Amino acid sequence: MIDRMSCGLMPAKPHTVLRDAEGNLLYEEMLTRGGFGGAFTYLYHRYPTTAAVEVTESKRGHAIAVADEAGRTPLKRRLYDTRKVAPGGTAFECRVPLLFNGDLTVYFACPTQSDDVYFANGDGDELWFVEEGSARLETQCGWLPVVAGAFVWIPRSMIHRWHITSGSAPLRMMCFEGHGGVMVPADFRNPVGQLKMDAPYTHRDFVRPEGPIATPTQVPDGPRELVVRKGGRFTRLLLERPPMDVVGWDGFVYPWAFAIEKYQPKTGQVHLPPTVHSTFAGPGFLVCSFVPRMTDTHPQAIPCPYPHSSVDCDEVILYLRGNFTSRRGVGPGALSLHPAGVAHGPHPGAYEASIGSTRTDEMAVMVDTYLPLAPTAQARQLEDAGYHDSWRTAAPSAAEQGRG
Ligand SMILES: [Fe+2]
Numbered sequence: 001m002i003d004r005m006s007c008g009l010m011p012a013k014p015h016t017v018l019r020d021a022e023g024n025l026l027y028e029e030m031l032t033r034g035g036f037g038g039a040f041t042y043l044y045h046r047y048p049t050t051a052a053v054e055v056t057e058s059k060r061g062h063a064i065a066v067a068d069e070a071g072r073t074p075l076k077r078r079l080y081d082t083r084k085v086a087p088g089g090t091a092f093e094c095r096v097p098l099l100f101n102g103d104l105t106v107y108f109a110c111p112t113q114s115d116d117v118y119f120a121n122g123d124g125d126e127l128w129f130v131e132e133g134s135a136r137l138e139t140q141c142g143w144l145p146v147v148a149g150a151f152v153w154i155p156r157s158m159i160h161r162w163h164i165t166s167g168s169a170p171l172r173m174m175c176f177e178g179h180g181g182v183m184v185p186a187d188f189r190n191p192v193g194q195l196k197m198d199a200p201y202t203h204r205d206f207v208r209p210e211g212p213i214a215t216p217t218q219v220p221d222g223p224r225e226l227v228v229r230k231g232g233r234f235t236r237l238l239l240e241r242p243p244m245d246v247v248g249w250d251g252f253v254y255p256w257a258f259a260i261e262k263y264q265p266k267t268g269q270v271h272l273p274p275t276v277h278s279t280f281a282g283p284g285f286l287v288c289s290f291v292p293r294m295t296d297t298h299p300q301a302i303p304c305p306y307p308h309s310s311v312d313c314d315e316v317i318l319y320l321r322g323n324f325t326s327r328r329g330v331g332p333g334a335l336s337l338h339p340a341g342v343a344h345g346p347h348p349g350a351y352e353a354s355i356g357s358t359r360t361d362e363m364a365v366m367v368d369t370y371l372p373l374a375p376t377a378q379a380r381q382l383e384d385a386g387y388h389d390s391w392r393t394a395a396p397s398a399a400e401q402g403r404g
Helices: 398-402
Strands: 005-008 027-032 040-045 052-057 078-081 096-100 104-109 118-121 125-132 135-139 142-146 150-154 160-164 172-178 225-230 233-239 246-251 256-259 278-282 285-290 314-321 334-338 363-369
Touching (some): 142 256
Antiparallel strands (some): 040 246, 052 233, 078 334, 150 256, 278 285
């Protein structure tokens, strides 16, 4: 939720009669959050929203995250190569769960086909980060253009479809599924909900959906099949009519996009903690953006992050481009997991080498979680088994080599 928007047709007062030019009654739907006490949006439909011809268990869906108990122990730093995620399929179905806890599931997806059904995720808001490629998102609030480098927010239970842009680079996307929601951190707002002047972005930085898709006389054709996920189960509803019949809407709940390049970084006299890169948050996790910036201004500053034992947080970073100051041997598409309980910090040599540098061109997306993240069996297929040992500063002993 960014701010209130309204577009298309609607009555002057909610819950009152709205008719088209021919006198046909239009139908209001309230999309509410937090029961009836949270943010909401009024949607005005050409047709009643509740008509479904068939309701069955869906044979289609995506994999639900399950812990890979065999590969989970011991506790150690891990690195996954998302370039090994096989391209193919639709965004709705091809997402691969990699890490999860009770608050968050992290997926990676490389869809090559547009969705041929509509999807509504009742298990959480979806915050996508598009690493490569472009697409258009068809939603009940309108079309949303999606480009590489953008965060894309799809609210819980919003009916939508991904459309692949022909001729664009193949899509590579990471998804943060926030089970309790994903939102702008509360301390970025003033008491009336406006983004504060010291927030790292402004209202104008957000790309909004391009109005309702339908008019009272023109409801676009499309699939009548809607797949709804709730509690990890998939239900197929065959609707009487295609669901993109919204002619107007008004509220705070609508999808949006935000380009990471618009994130305004902060620089201090000495190294500032990762929380200064806060971008979006949900219960139990914080998403941060590392973007090119000037580094610390103190003449004796060590710009590289100090080694740390952040004893309450698991840390996940997707590396996008540039030379990440603290790590070596990681390139675009690498995804690291540094679990709480194991101290972490710069690779040997990086700390010393950063002294005297004045800027960094690194770009990365990070999520910190309070609950431990469990890797999935799918993640193990992408893992670099030697990553934890890449911090060694001494050669393995003869005894260690003998252990193979
Ligand atoms: Fe860290």
